[in-house]
Amino acid sequence: MTGPLFPAEPLFPAELLTVPDAGPRRIADGAVHVPGWLSPEQQRWIAARFRGWAAGPVPPRAAVLPGGHPMSVQTVCLGWHWQPYRYTREAFDVNGRRVLDFPDWMVRLGRKALAATGSLPETAAAYTPDTALVNFYDDAAKMGMHQDKDERSAAPVVSLSIGDSCVFRFGNTESRGKPYTDLVLRSGDLFVFGGSSRFAYHGVVKVHPGTAPQDCGLEHGRINITMRVTGLS
Ligand SMILES: O=C(O)CCC(=O)C(=O)O
Numbered sequence: 001m002t003g004p005l006f007p008a009e010p011l012f013p014a015e016l017l018t019v020p021d022a023g024p025r026r027i028a029d030g031a032v033h034v035p036g037w038l039s040p041e042q043q044r045w046i047a048a049r050f051r052g053w054a055a056g057p058v059p060p061r062a063a064v065l066p067g068g069h070p071m072s073v074q075t076v077c078l079g080w081h082w083q084p085y086r087y088t089r090e091a092f093d094v095n096g097r098r099v100l101d102f103p104d105w106m107v108r109l110g111r112k113a114l115a116a117t118g119s120l121p122e123t124a125a126a127y128t129p130d131t132a133l134v135n136f137y138d139d140a141a142k143m144g145m146h147q148d149k150d151e152r153s154a155a156p157v158v159s160l161s162i163g164d165s166c167v168f169r170f171g172n173t174e175s176r177g178k179p180y181t182d183l184v185l186r187s188g189d190l191f192v193f194g195g196s197s198r199f200a201y202h203g204v205v206k207v208h209p210g211t212a213p214q215d216c217g218l219e220h221g222r223i224n225i226t227m228r229v230t231g232l233s
């Protein structure tokens, strides 16, 4: 016999749980991952804002794709309401009400995010996102490979994650297929894609239930915020 019969195995592999004290990681040209960018306090604060957004005027809903299938994530929007595949001020596919204004603090956070991924200071300072799609993933939710292309602007997309870890797939601009990179997005992580990666296909392959850190403000599930510039007026 080698070793104990019932070794005390950790419930989850460490890579899903630990926030590596790493700086920005380049994933592709224009695509940068910054693990653990938001502090636990910032994560809790944003998770509390999420509960406020979910209270309305437009509640989170599973958007219905043109084929008739609802998405598995629940989405609430800020600034502009997104439905497949356009932006409007009012949520015609939910309750017809106007979505909440895009918060000033999120513009400031978006600028800090660009600065953290190595944008030129003047580029970061000029970044003015005007919409955010805030997705809630339950244990089974995922998101197929897609491009974020309903915006009339090539400004970068800033993505923030809170709660459970997920496998995020970041691909290429040509097709949903290879080449792509699979990476773990954990609570507090920042991911920015702009430049020649702005219209790259990407998706969420799976969520790892139960991996949310205790101090992130979300007991279960995953929140992802993507800030964008619509280019609409
Ligand atoms: O949840 C994520 O990390 C990505 C979300 C996304 O791609 C989107 O909302 O368009």
Ligand SMILES: [Fe+2]
Residues within 6 Å of the ligand: 146, 147, 148, 202, 226
């Ligand atoms: Fe996307």
